[in-house]
Amino acid sequence: MFGKSKLAEIVAAFQKKVSERRSKIETRIASLETEAKQISNKIEAVMKELVDYELAEDDAGQAKCQKVIRELQLELERVQGLIKAYQTELQKTGSDEKDLANIRAAAQKEREARLHKIKELVAERDSIEQQIKQLENRLAELEQEINITKTDQEAQTLMAIATFIDPRIQKLPHFEHKRYLELWINGQDEAMEQTLARHTRPEEPERRVTYLNQPEKIIHA
Structure with missing residues (x-):
């Protein structure tokens, strides 16, 4: 050391x-x-x-x-x-006394240097511990921010103007609205059409019924 x-x-x-x-x-x-x-x-x-x-x-x-x-x-x-x-x-x-006096002086000087070094090391350790604590706190904050950021906010924000973006969205169940808007954000037109097709019933042809002595009526399915 x-x-x-x-x-x-x-x-x-x-x-x-x-x-x-x-x-x-x-x-x-x-x-x-x-x-x-x-x-x-x-x-x-x-x-x-x-x-x-x-x-x-x-x-x-x-x-x-x-x-x-x-x-x-x-x-x-x-x-x-x-x-x-x-x-x-x-x-x-x-x-002789001179030898021992020199040894004592050297021992005292070395002890003083060692104690001074201990103070420096303790101060450095405390500083590092404080930095570690601050970094740990910042790490926890980042984890929280990451978790929040992972949540899709864009589509949720667009829900307020969904019908202006694509009126057909009203044909979809409510739970599909957010996903539909996410497809719109990503420009996935084909996937949007597939979603609509999956939840929209195809129009059935009109059936004409004629009653005796009455005009013909059109019945929609």
Whole structure:
């Protein structure tokens, strides 16, 4: 949403820094432990020589061994002290106040940007919802208008002057008037004639009847 996070970059850099520091400390401890082991082995070897010199009552040899042992013990104490110091350092977080202050500032800035973005998104959502509501209302209006428009109004309006349009319409049942006018609007003359023919009885020929001693009368069917 916001692209690459600046806070994430700072945190990643911090983690890398801490990881590198820890790795250096662990490497140094391992090196010092190896060195301490070597010194201890040397001390043990010189101790054996000292025993031999003591058994041989060799004062010069004993003095030499004792000097070497003291030097090695001092060196061992120094190395062991360093190991302890590095182990203590390993327990620390490896961060300073400046690092944490930068991380806090980045987190606050990113949160502020996120909250601002939320406000923008909420405003946009509300606007779209309002537009949707308006469109839905307009859609309902259009549906109503379409339904009204679908109703044939033209023929209904012409009903008032139907006999002026075609007097023969009076020969049709009332329910056929509207349809007849629709045919007229469409210019469907043939269909109009068919409608008239369907509802108009053909004229029957005149029948002449003569009564005894009376003039001839014409009877219509």
